Amino acid sequence: MSINLGGTSKVLELAESMELIKAVVYVSTSFSNCERPFIEEKVYPVKTDPVAAIAMYQKCDKDFVEASTPVLLGDKPNTYVLTKHLAEELVNQRKMAVPVCIVRPSIVTSAYKHPIPGYVDNFNAMSGLLAGQNFGQI
Numbered sequence: 001m002s003i004n005l006g007g008t009s010k011v012l013e014l015a016e017s018m019e020l021i022k023a024v025v026y027v028s029t030s031f032s033n034c035e036r037p038f039i040e041e042k043v044y045p046v047k048t049d050p051v052a053a054i055a056m057y058q059k060c061d062k063d064f065v066e067a068s069t070p071v072l073l074g075d076k077p078n079t080y081v082l083t084k085h086l087a088e089e090l091v092n093q094r095k096m097a098v099p100v101c102i103v104r105p106s107i108v109t110s111a112y113k114h115p116i117p118g119y120v121d122n123f124n125a126m127s128g129l130l131a132g133q134n135f136g137q138i
Helices: 002-017 050-059 063-075 079-093 125-134
Strands: 024-027 099-104
Touching: 002 024, 002 050, 002 079, 024 079, 050 063, 050 079, 063 079, 079 099
Parallel strands: 024 099
Antiparallel strands: none
């Protein structure tokens, strides 16, 4: 909630204050609607208002958040997918204040140049596959 939803909200607030901004490109995930059998290029409705979700998360204690997580998840498999979907809705709600674009890559991999070519700090997704292949594990 703090990063995927709260961070997106802060970026949108900043973008809305910029007079010369051209657009905000929000990087979501192709899995934000993974419970659907077919996904179109649109923002699907969410059961929870993203602004209310941020407020609830900030005001409630850890035990309440943990207890309410299964209800909030609904048919979503995990909190990552839920918060990315909520953030998409937040971006959609603010599209009149600043031009926005939502992209949904399925895999994010290592860097081209910065901080060094091929830099990655984990072995998730393609990085793990490539590391395993390079060490003869796959």
